[in-house]
Amino acid sequence: MAAPLSAAQIEASLQCELRLWKRLDGREPPSDPVASAELDRLRAGLRALYPEAPDAPASGSALPLPEAGTPAAVLGAQLSVAGVSVRLDLLERREDGRLVLGLVDSETRVRDPLVDRAALQFYLLEYAGFEVGSVEALLPDPKYVRDEELDWQSLFRRIDITRQARLIAGDVPGDLARAAAVAAAESPPAVEPSPHCRRPSPCEFWTECTAARKDDWIGHLPRLRPPRYQALRELGVESIAQLDEAELQVASQRNARRALLAGATFARDDLGRRLAGFGPPAHFLDFEAVSPAVPVFEATRPFEVVPFLWSAHSLDRRGELRHRDWIGPEDRDPRPGLARTLLDALGGDDAPIVVYSGFEAETIEGLATALPDLAGELRRLAGRLRDLLALVRETVYAPGFRGSFSLKRVAPALVAGFDYAGLEVADGGTAASSFLELARAEKRPEGAPELCAALRAYCARDTLALVELLGALRRLADSGASRPGPP
Ligand code: SF4
Structure with missing residues (x-):
């Protein structure tokens, strides 16, 4: 049986199926060292908010959740269902019996990748038979000012993202089916590098995927936006040198065209x-x-x-x-x-x-x-x-x-x-x-x-x-x- 896909692999597949394929061979994704260390630190800080919560080593679909009516929280539970394994930062049973899913992030505000992560976890929990009452993002509050000691209670702010998570959860079955097909395929999907490689985050395989591209490849045009790239590809434009100067709006794009036509460094005469x-x-x-x-x-x-x-x-x-x-x-x-x-x-x-x-x-x-x-x-x-x-x-x-x-x-x-x-x-x-x-x-x-x-x-x-x-x-x-x- 194939190993379950991780949440990080599903997230990679949402940006690019080739990115998922490249992650399947066991490579550790190089991450931003500050961002990943801060996320780990925030996750550890949750412990200060829930000192009684057990760490949850259990895996599979059997989560160690207390019954309704018994307020309690579980930190770091691992849920493996539907061919995916995810770590749940926080599951909390509130006094009113609601099950609250909490996701920690080291961002100033709720961004799309966090909503995608929340939607995946929401979907998997409901798939496993849990009824999720609400979903909360736990983010550092930019207004918090540190004293001599860190106050974790004041550091975290909670933002309700139930509506967004529920909405995007409808896309998850299709996303999982596509990811599973990539994982089961015998050859990598044919995906060209393009501006999609930079959104929502720069892909770690950019250098590898573009190594064979020439300096004048259209994807190297400065400040090229995805719709423009798509339109140029549909017109069959492969090289920056094929563009007319009149259609280039930005000085750096015009300079790039001139340099690549000449095959040499270009400098404007007002330099x-x-x-x-x-x-x-x-x-x-x-x-x-x-x-x-x-x-x-x-x-x-x-x-x-x-x-x-x-x-x-x-x-x-x-x-x-x-x-x-x-x-x-x-x-x-x-x-x-x-x-x-x-x-x-x-x-x-x-x-x-x-x-x-x-x-x-x-x-x-x-x-x-x-x-x-x-x-x-x-x-x-x-x-x-x-x-x-x-x-x-x-x-x-x-x-x-x-x-x-x-x-x-x-x-x-x-x-x-x-x-x-x-x-x-x-x-x-x-x-x-x-x-x-x-x-x-x-x-x-x-x-x-x-x-x-x-x-x-x-x-x-x-x-x-x-x-x-x-x-x-x-x-x-x-x-x-x-x-x-x-x-
Ligand atoms: S660099 Fe672009 S094409 Fe290559 S794997 Fe990453 S997102 Fe996909």
């Missing part, structure tokens, strides 16, 4: 002029931050952004480069120390501060709100930020971008020899989860210095990437390789 505000002299800044669903530091809220590390390269007029950084103590709120040291390092001149995206501006505004004594100085600093991402998006495209403007894609595509190799911490998610483990004392203290060194090295590589990228853009503008931009 040099638009680089004028980026120095040198200039500083190049990057933050690493955490925004946990379960707040770690006193006086912070769920999902509040708490930066713990800044890194800055500074380039003077003679081309000399200097690096400074600061990483917070993991046992208390790092923001006061971070803001003070940042102002000491970069607040003494008026050179532009080059960043990549709006994240640094939002983070500095968050610091100004949290630290009113420093608000004026911080906002003056924010006024000097120059966003290189916005400039690259509007003025440059290289075939190696493959539709992405992330710094990790753009810098290696434009700077010969630059890469992110050799780093122990290689992405922002890992950096955040590593710092959270330190802050929650989940990492052995003796490993902390090495981890902090790895985090600093990672952040420093990002700011060095900005220095190198700006140099490459200047060379591009000076080389005359740029062409007239669209009107």
Whole structure:
């Protein structure tokens, strides 16, 4: 008999049947390390709300539920019916006899994947003969402010999603039948990568599924929406180069077309002029931050952004480069120390501060709100930020971008020899989860210095990437390789 499908596999099949197929061979889906750790933490926190509830190791359709009239709760019951096995965060028999299904999520609001999960559990419970009175989402309340001790009762807010779950539950039999057919098939379903791969969450198989696609594949067109992709495929359009410039609404799309037609990096002729505000002299800044669903530091809220590390390269007029950084103590709120040291390092001149995206501006505004004594100085600093991402998006495209403007894609595509190799911490998610483990004392203290060194090295590589990228853009503008931009 085939093993039952898991809730995660059913969820994958709702996005793409090929995603389910690829999950069948036992691969562990790479998950966002912060999101999955926070979800586990929230699930564990339910215990504080129901200290008497037994953990439920039972499986099958026999759930250890008390009879009506006996209020009680069961945490973590495993239900296996209809070829599917799901873990139920909370089953609660209320005093009025109603059976309440509770689902924990580490999101700020109820999103479609949670409703799909609720609908599946609702359907399976009714299939197993239980009458579900209502369905509740248990989410962290963004208004909750942590004291010295965490108050789980105040952290959770309950949202009734019975209506949505009941409505979508009607689709579940069809979803399960389709998933079972994929699981029983001898070959993978024929599914093309397309914008559906990014919704509701980026698929972990994107790199694998698109490896054979050329740089000019239509799916690499920047800001391509699913209906537009579908319409272009129906017209037989496979390559970005087949598109007319007149039908491209967005500068990055027109730039992509020109680069791919030429088979070379394209830059608009106003690139040099638009680089004028980026120095040198200039500083190049990057933050690493955490925004946990379960707040770690006193006086912070769920999902509040708490930066713990800044890194800055500074380039003077003679081309000399200097690096400074600061990483917070993991046992208390790092923001006061971070803001003070940042102002000491970069607040003494008026050179532009080059960043990549709006994240640094939002983070500095968050610091100004949290630290009113420093608000004026911080906002003056924010006024000097120059966003290189916005400039690259509007003025440059290289075939190696493959539709992405992330710094990790753009810098290696434009700077010969630059890469992110050799780093122990290689992405922002890992950096955040590593710092959270330190802050929650989940990492052995003796490993902390090495981890902090790895985090600093990672952040420093990002700011060095900005220095190198700006140099490459200047060379591009000076080389005359740029062409007239669209009107
Ligand atoms: S990358 Fe796209 S096509 Fe490939 S498995 Fe994921 S969702 Fe499906």
